[in-house]
Each structure stands twice: as structure tokens, then as C-alpha cells.
Amino acid sequence: MAAWFTRSSGLARCLFRRTTKMASPAIFGCGLGPLSSDPAMAAPVNGASSAGGCLRSVRHLGSAKSGERVSQVDDRCGDQVLDFPGGKVMFVPEMKFLPASPSERINCYRVLDYNGQTISGSSFPEVGKEVAVKIYSDMITLQVMDTIFYEAQRQGRISFYLTSNGEEAINVASAAALTMDDIVFPQYREPGVLLWRGFTLQEFANQCFGNKLDYGKGRQMPIHYGSNRLNYYTVSSPIATQIPHAVGAAYSLKMDGKKACTITYFGDGGTSEGDFHAALNFAAVLEVPVIFFCRNNGWAISTPTTEQFRSDGAVVRGQAYGIDSIRIDGNDALAVYSAVHAAREMAIQECKPIFIEALTYRAGHHSTSDDSTKYRSTDEIEHWRTARDPVSRFRKWVERNGWWSDAAEEEHRGNTRKELLQAIQVAERAEKPPLSELFTDVYDQVPSNLYEQEKLLRETIKKHPAEYPSDVPV
Ligand SMILES: Cc1ncc(C[n+]2csc(CCOP(=O)(O)OP(=O)(O)O)c2C)c(N)n1
Ligand SMILES: [Mg+2]
Numbered sequence: 001m002a003a004w005f006t007r008s009s010g011l012a013r014c015l016f017r018r019t020t021k022m023a024s025p026a027i028f029g030c031g032l033g034p035l036s037s038d039p040a041m042a043a044p045v046n047g048a049s050s051a052g053g054c055l056r057s058v059r060h061l062g063s064a065k066s067g068e069r070v071s072q073v074d075d076r077c078g079d080q081v082l083d084f085p086g087g088k089v090m091f092v093p094e095m096k097f098l099p100a101s102p103s104e105r106i107n108c109y110r111v112l113d114y115n116g117q118t119i120s121g122s123s124f125p126e127v128g129k130e131v132a133v134k135i136y137s138d139m140i141t142l143q144v145m146d147t148i149f150y151e152a153q154r155q156g157r158i159s160f161y162l163t164s165n166g167e168e169a170i171n172v173a174s175a176a177a178l179t180m181d182d183i184v185f186p187q188y189r190e191p192g193v194l195l196w197r198g199f200t201l202q203e204f205a206n207q208c209f210g211n212k213l214d215y216g217k218g219r220q221m222p223i224h225y226g227s228n229r230l231n232y233y234t235v236s237s238p239i240a241t242q243i244p245h246a247v248g249a250a251y252s253l254k255m256d257g258k259k260a261c262t263i264t265y266f267g268d269g270g271t272s273e274g275d276f277h278a279a280l281n282f283a284a285v286l287e288v289p290v291i292f293f294c295r296n297n298g299w300a301i302s303t304p305t306t307e308q309f310r311s312d313g314a315v316v317r318g319q320a321y322g323i324d325s326i327r328i329d330g331n332d333a334l335a336v337y338s339a340v341h342a343a344r345e346m347a348i349q350e351c352k353p354i355f356i357e358a359l360t361y362r363a364g365h366h367s368t369s370d371d372s373t374k375y376r377s378t379d380e381i382e383h384w385r386t387a388r389d390p391v392s393r394f395r396k397w398v399e400r401n402g403w404w405s406d407a408a409e410e411e412h413r414g415n416t417r418k419e420l421l422q423a424i425q426v427a428e429r430a431e432k433p434p435l436s437e438l439f440t441d442v443y444d445q446v447p448s449n450l451y452e453q454e455k456l457l458r459e460t461i462k463k464h465p466a467e468y469p470s471d472v473p474v
Pocket of ligand 1: 299362
């Protein structure tokens with residue numbers, strides 16, 4: 001550990017900040033010794049300067065070595081305060097349970113009202129014409145993509161699809177606030193992040209059609225996009241597995257002293273997985289630059305959030321793990337942009353995780369395998385699709401600035417449609433990856449069981465050639 005500590009200037013910076021600002025994170029084993037006489041080191045932690053009118057200085061160093069209690073108490077308070085790892089705890093005579101939920105729910109940050117007007121007093125960084133127009137036009141591209149791929153699935157040309165309807169602002173405006181050095185760990189409803197980064201319509205089409213130009217070589221279902229070039233990890237079907245990965249990658253960015261963060265997206269359903277909780281705890285304790293972006297869209301397939309958790313949404317879970325957290329209006333592109341922009345700054349400058357819960361609504365079916373009218377009312381869907389639509393709300397703001405028009409809209413939609421239909425034709429005609437590719441890229445040396453499986457598969461195809469797709473080279 002000492003070796004990488006000296007190697008990593010970024011980590012050293014983070015540690016320096018930590019050691020001067022508060023106490024040292026003993027998890028890094030930086031050898032500061034338990035009770036430094038440095039006045040900065042003796043600075044009180046967690047508001048320890050005054051409690052119940054008495055001065056008490058506490059220095060907590062976490063768990064440097066197992067079993068070692070490393071806190072220092074200047075005890076002039078009698079027994080009213082418990083010095084406990086993590087800071088001071090006041091003793092009180094009342095027996096009072098914490099309420100299951102506070103009487104007021106956590107507020108939601110927004111910049112634009114439903115008419116696309118900035119709310120007076122709202123704080124947000126300046127968003128210039130170029131960025132605003134790109135955010136808006138990528139939101140439209142995403143809509144066009146969703147319509148056409150959805151239709152292609154209905155026509156039986158691709159096996160599966162999943163739209164981002166209603167979550168266009170989350171997709172595109174969050175991506176706009178990041179830099180290309182920031183690494184993305186997506187769930188699956190965030191193709192707009194990839195679009196913003198420059199994934200072409202042809203690349204999207206190649207993946208959905210699983211042809212030999214698809215980076216996954218046709219081994220994944222449609223919508224499992226990924227791109228090394230664009231720092232976007234490949235979508236994986238099991239819910240929430242990407243969240244701890246994002247924390248690990250953020251830790252490595254920290255060790256390498258990079259001025260970048262990771263961001264991981266997940267749904268409200270993802271917050272019920274063990275991976276989510278483990279990831280948040282690791283991130284908080286290890287203090288790594290990761291943004292947890294929860295898209296709370298009200299539904300995990302047919303399970304409403306009211307049956308998913310009893311907490312006040314997801315935002316309180318971030319706070320419970322000791323992470324700075326915010327709830328935002330996910331259908332307000334400017335709020336999304338501003339919150340991610342600020343989160344990125346904090347994550348990198350202060351070397352710590354940030355949690356964002358964006359309130360939104362999955363305005364489409366879960367996927368092409370779902371009919372959401374079976375478990376929610378069409379009125380509810382319609383309300384979110386119209387009155388709360390994030391795309392038209394942002395358009396009003398962009399238009400009010402004189403940066404967009406009906407003509408621009410028509411031209412962009414028309415061009416995107418044309419380009420995508422062309423891309424789909426090319427992707428459909430392209431050859432499929434050969435059968436042999438099914439067994440590569442996981443192991444350096446193909447293990448005997450996979451070798452056996454390939455042999456068996458080839459024998460089966462020989463016996464039943466009609467059962468095997470004719471367009472996949474054997
Ligand atoms: C570990 C795991 N459990 C269950 C599933 C089946 N599944 C796929 S999507 C999904 C719902 C996820 O909901 P949420 O995280 O809210 O994302 P959303 O689809 O709403 O964007 C479920 C349960 C899965 N893919 N992986
Ligand atoms: Mg959901």
C-alpha cells in the first residue's frame with residue numbers, strides 16, 4: 001500500500017486535503033500515527049467544537065487496524081457525550097425512535113417550470129447556445145431512434161428493444177455535463193449518453209442487428225451497447241452489477257491522480273439490489289470520485305416504487321451511507337445538467353462520491369416484452385407524456401432564447417429519420433459474426449468444456465441444418 005501511495009500524486013493530494021481538513025482516513029494506512037500534535041490534525045470532527053456548552057475535542061481515525069480504538073477525547077463534559085467511532089454522540093433522557101419517514105419529503109431541485117421558463121432564484125451554470133442546441137437536438141435524435149427501432153422490433157427485424165421515452169433529459173443533459181475522460185457505467189436506459197459522446201446511428205444499428213460490425217459480435221441482446229472509444233462500459237442485463245464496477249473504476253482514477261470521475265446510472269429498481277448498497281458503502285468509505293445517478297422513473301417493470309421501498313425515494317439512501325445527495329427534477333434538462341455539473345466538480349475536487357436521484361417517469365413500456373397498460377392507467381401515462389414531457393419543456397426554453405424553430409425541428413427530425421433508416425438497411429444486410437466467435441473473448445485459452453460445447457453444437461447443426469439460421473456463417 002505504501003508503494004502505491006508514493007506513486008500516486010492524485011491520491012496524495014486527496015490525502016493531503018483530508019488530513020488538513022479533517023482527520024486522516026486511516027484506511028489508507030498513511031502512517032500518520034494515532035495522536036499527532038499538529039494543530040490541524042487535532043481539529044475537531046463533526047462539529048465537535050461544542051456540545052451542550054462544553055468543549056470537547058475528538059479525533060476519529062476510523063479503523064486503522066482491527067481492534068484498535070483510535071479516538072482522542074479531551075473529556076470535560078462528564079458523561080453526557082459518548083465518544084464513539086465516527087464522532088460525538090449526545091446522551092439524552094428521552095426514549096425517542098427515529099420516525100420511519102420524516103414529516104416532510106426531501107425537496108426537488110429544478111430550474112425550468114413546466115412552461116420552460118426559468119424559475120426565479122434558481123441557480124444554474126450558464127448554458128450557451130451550442131451546448132443547448134446539441135442537448136435539444138440529441139434529445140430529438142433519441143426520440144426518432146426509439147420510434148424507428150421500436151417499429152423495427154415490431155416488424156420482427158430485431159429481437160428486442162427498449163425506449164428511453166420520458167427520460168430524454170436525464171440521458172442527454174447529464175452526458176453534456178461530463179467530459180470524455182469521465183467513465184460511464186450504464187444500466188440500459190441511457191443510450192442518449194452514448195449518443196452525446198458520438199456513437200453513430202450506424203453503430204447503434206449494428207449492435208441492435210447483432211452483425212459482425214457490432215463490438216459485442218452479436219453475442220448480446222439488442223440495446224447492450226458499449227464503446228471503448230467513448231469510455232462507455234457495455235450494458236449488462238443483470239440489474240445493478242455496474243454500480244460496484246463504477247466504484248472500483250473511480251478508485252483507480254483516484255489512485256492514478258486523474259482529473260476525472262465515473263458515473264453510474266441505475267433505476268429505482270436497481271436500488272433494491274445488494275450491489276447497490278455495497279457499492280455506496282465502499283464509495284463513501286474509500287472516498288472515490290463517482291456519481292451515482294438514480295433514475296427514479298416510478299416503475300421497475302410492473303412493480304411501482306411504492307412496492308419497491310418505503311424510504312423517501314432513493315435520495316435518503318445516499319445520505320444514509322454518508323454521501324452528499326440531491327433530488328432533482330429529471331424532466332428538467334437544465335436541472336439535470338446543473339446538478340451533474342456540480343456533482344462532477346465536487347466528486348473530483350473533493351475526491352468523494354455524490355448521489356443524484358432524478359424524479360422522472362418511464363413513459364414507454366418497460367421494453368418490447370411488456371405492455372404497461374396492464375398495470376397502470378393510460379391517463380397516468382398520457383399525463384407524463386404530454387404535460388410533463390421533458391423534450392417539449394426544454395424546447396420552449398431553447399426557442400425562447402431564439403436558438404430553435406419549427407423549421408430547424410422539421411429538418412433535424414427528417415434528416416435523422418433518413419440517416420437511421422439507411423443505417424438499419426446497412427446493418428441488416430451486413431454479415432453476421434461467425435459461429436466460432438461465440439466461444440472467444442472470455443478466456444485467453446478456450447477451456448475444454450467450451451471446446452466440447454462448440455463441437456457438440458457443430459454436430460447438431462450438421463444433423464438439423466434447417467433449425468440453424470442460414471445467415472450465420474458456421
Ligand atoms: C438481478 C436481476 N433481477 C431481475 C432482472 C429482471 N429485470 C430486468 S429490468 C428490471 C426492472 C428494473 O427496474 P429499474 O431499475 O427501475 O429500471 P427501469 O427499467 O425502470 O429503467 C428487472 C426486474 C434482472 N435483469 N436482473
Ligand atoms: Mg424504474
